[in-house]
Amino acid sequence: MAETKTKYNSKKIELDGHVFDSKAEARYYEELKLQQEQSKILFFRLQPRYELQESFKKCGKLHRKIEYVADFEIHHLDGSIETIDVKGFETTDFAIKRKLFEKKFPHKLTLLAFSQIDGGWIELDELKKARRLRKKTKAALKAEMSFN
Incomplete structure (x- = not known):
């Protein structure tokens, strides 16, 4: 496994000839391989591309299409499709792409983190809730300690 840094300070990992943006993403890839071997999913694809908005011309200027490249696309045994993105946090750019994806595509988009x-x-939304609760609890304990 070769490692290099990315713009979000995660380490790129090469595994089975594929380059992943983080250790977590590579770990999830290994999980999906196992699920496929155990026939828990039909198959999965790496870095599927979704066109969120087509290119267009306005006032003589060409505007490029907007694409979203996810980490994985899982094809489940029941025929459903799930798009997976492994994230440590959600950027503002991604929040917009997420809304566009949800409007245009029928299948489920799941954001995962490893904690x-x-x-x-x-799921990233659940992780955010858990982190807020831990922070709130820590602040309450700190306030209680300073009270005594």
Whole structure:
């Protein structure tokens, strides 16, 4: 596994001839390979592309299309399709792409993160809630300690 840094300070990982943007993404790839071997999913694709808005011309200027490149696309046994993105946090750019994706595509978009504290793979929205709760609890304990 070769490693290089990305713009979000994660380390790029090369595994099975594929380059992943983070260790978490490479870990999820290994999880999907196992699920496919165990016939828990039909198959999965790496870095599927979704056109969110086509290119257009306005006032003589060409505006490029807007694409979203996800981490994985899973084809489940029941025929459903799920798009997976492994994230540490959600950028403002991604929040916009997420809304555009949700409007245009019928299949489920799941944002996952790996959290040791929370028991492994967890949806990003759930992780944010858990982190807020931990922060609130810590602040309450700190306030209680300073009260005594």
